[in-house]
Amino acid sequence: MTDILLRTGSLSFAYPERVGLFRRPVPREVVKRVDLAVPRGSVLGLVGESGSGKTTLGRLLVRLLRPTSGGIQFDGVEISRLNETEMRPLRARIQMIFQDPQSSLNPRLRLGVTLTRPLSAYGRLQGRRDRRDRAAALLDLVGLPVGFVDRYPHELSGGQRQRAGIARALALEPDFIVADEIVSGLDVSTQAHILLLLRELRARLGLTMVFISHDLSVVRVLCDDVAILQHGEVVEYGPVARIFNSPQHPYTQQLLSAIPLPDVEPGWLDDAGPIVTSYSQGSAA
């Protein structure tokens, strides 16, 4: 039997939505009965379009949100109902990398401080010298020059900032990382470097990851399994090769065929299906 690090059972989340100024808010379900099982050392891709609930699901997995119903087992421990104090020892093992390194790195702190904040929060630093050494080791791990310990985030390029975001997530040597759209703002040339870095780190450190993206092409580079989300539900779930080679669900097929591959293909613009849509606003995440 495979060793499952993270498992969810019928995981659901609803937030109260105002329907009118004087009406009682009604619950709006954005994650619906999701069952996932992430084997230790594997990478699961969560794919969906805007409003599919993929970011909410990611935040549930790291318990930034408390599920409305359903369970999350992390390494055999049920974490869906734990309070902050009970979560704290586990937080060191569960980390998140955010989409926008610009806004998730403190602009007023040098990288050396930012990268080692998680260590000091858990009392794992021994003095100033240790801080520098640990920060330097983390920078080296993600392929940044060690001299960056004294730099501020604004002195870095987008790709370098994202490497710093990855380094911070690795500081506590977590077992499990959720990465939310971490390459979507990057140029193609930078993006490929980050994807290969993640692949290398995963092999070297034995990381288990959930990789959230709207881009199926990116998911193919990094993930073992992929779950396709639509309106908060997993509509298709399986090994990457199977999903990409023979997608079963119509929505997966639609997503795959909508990706413009860099090949000239006359007629691609003609058979996009019916393009008349209703005017109403889609749901925002």
Add this chain to the structure above:
Amino acid sequence: MTAALSVQGLHVAIGQGTSSANVLRGVNLELEPGEVRGLVGESGAGKSMLGRAVLGLLPANATITAGKISFEGRDLVTISEPERRSLLGRRIALIPQDPMTSLNPVKRVGAQIAILLRHHLALSRRAALERAAGLLAEVAIREPRLVLGLYPHELSGGMRQRVLIAMAFACDPSLVIADEPTTALDVTVQRQVLQLVERLRQRHGAAVLFVTHDLGVVAKICRTMTVLHAGRVLEEGETVDVLARPRHPYTRALLAATPRADRPAEALRPVPPALIDSLWAEAQRLDRLFPMATS
């Protein structure tokens, strides 16, 4: 046949005096009537800057230091402001990148389209609204009359982009600058929007300069393409040739670094940093030879 747009030796610099830097370094570019040309590059390549220069909408700290932009027998670099105003929106139109911020949030959709038509085509209010409804129907909006009465926030991102496309083609322009019009959209919506741009382009007979970072989008909608890096044209040609047999190492590297849903992970090759460094070094060497920015 005269070109729909001809850019010759265009230099654009940002900043002033010793702190100025070139962002376009002698760009040449030609569009035939009805041609859709992809302008491809990564951030900082100058692709949006080129589009803005054509529109005369460069940021306040940017100046054209050399070159010509010929459009319908006029040089857009030296044209007077009133003349430019009469061209923009009528003969040259823009499809902007961000459908969220490009519409006036406190005006109904109908009023925003109508003002354009009344200004350029001197239509009456009633006739303008009539024509606006027709335009919305062209971009496959099912209930055009109803949408005319809505505010932008009542529309989804894809719908707002359709409204902007309708506005771009409203006065039958001969040139449309599309500045990353689908970057903010989901892939399924992107496909529909690309299809609409192509349909309207055919119907209204405009040439389109399609600014994008996405080689996939170029492959699907552009007949020709120009690859830009550090404000220089590195390669251009028919899209089918450039993508199948890229001549410049940078184009080859970009293609190899683009993840593809139809290929396994092992195919991905990042752009060698040494190549990027050498391209920037070459750009800076040119700057020393022709110090446009400081002149």
